[in-house]
Amino acid sequence: MEKKDLFRIASMFVMILLLPLLPALMYVGYEQVIILFLHPISIKEQQIFKIIIFGIPVSLIIAYGYITKDKITSTLSSALLMPLFFFYLGILSGESYLRLSGIILFGFAFFMLICGLAGYFASRGTKVSLLISIFFGVLFIFIMLGMGH
Numbered sequence: 001m002e003k004k005d006l007f008r009i010a011s012m013f014v015m016i017l018l019l020p021l022l023p024a025l026m027y028v029g030y031e032q033v034i035i036l037f038l039h040p041i042s043i044k045e046q047q048i049f050k051i052i053i054f055g056i057p058v059s060l061i062i063a064y065g066y067i068t069k070d071k072i073t074s075t076l077s078s079a080l081l082m083p084l085f086f087f088y089l090g091i092l093s094g095e096s097y098l099r100l101s102g103i104i105l106f107g108f109a110f111f112m113l114i115c116g117l118a119g120y121f122a123s124r125g126t127k128v129s130l131l132i133s134i135f136f137g138v139l140f141i142f143i144m145l146g147m148g149h
Contacts, residue, residue: 011064011068011073012070012073015060015061015064015073015074015077016073016076016077016080017084019057019060019061019077019081020057020080020081020082020084020085020087020088021084021088022056022057023053023054023056023057023085024085024088024089024092025088025092026052026053027053027089028089028092028093030049030053031093047145050141050144050145051141051145054140054141054144055137055141057081058078058081058115058118058137058140058141059137061074061077061078061081061115061118061119061122061137062074062118062119062122062130062133062134062137063122064077064122065078065119065120065121065122065123065133066122066123066125066130066133068123069123069124069125070123071120071123071124074119074120074122074123075116075119075120075123076119077119078115078116078118078119078120079112079113079115079116079119080112081111081115082108082111082112082115083108083112086108111140111143114136114139114140114143115136115137115140117132117133117136118133118134118136118137118140119133120133121133121136
């Protein structure tokens, strides 16, 4: 196996399985450090945090798909972002976020569709598809901003 193949396999692994760990770690750190020890934060600060926590992974997926043009990895990593985020969040926080199976499954399907389309269109490699991908990424972030209110 060549170094190029090993790098490709490692990047696929990181994008699909480990990228959702980043927002889960950020969220747990947010709950454990900022809210408990520093101060209660305002709604505006919560919205900024949600933009950061979900904007970074979506933008990384869009950049990865546009640069590598790897349709399978970018589509899978974006489609599995939310289910794996909640899985990792449940492990890190010690709670089961999968108890609300009906609501969560509907939500997962919706987020998997929106994020999957963002990853797919990014991997097509054209400027028009990149704009469509960015639109889906921004739509995802706006929906996440509206959740919990």
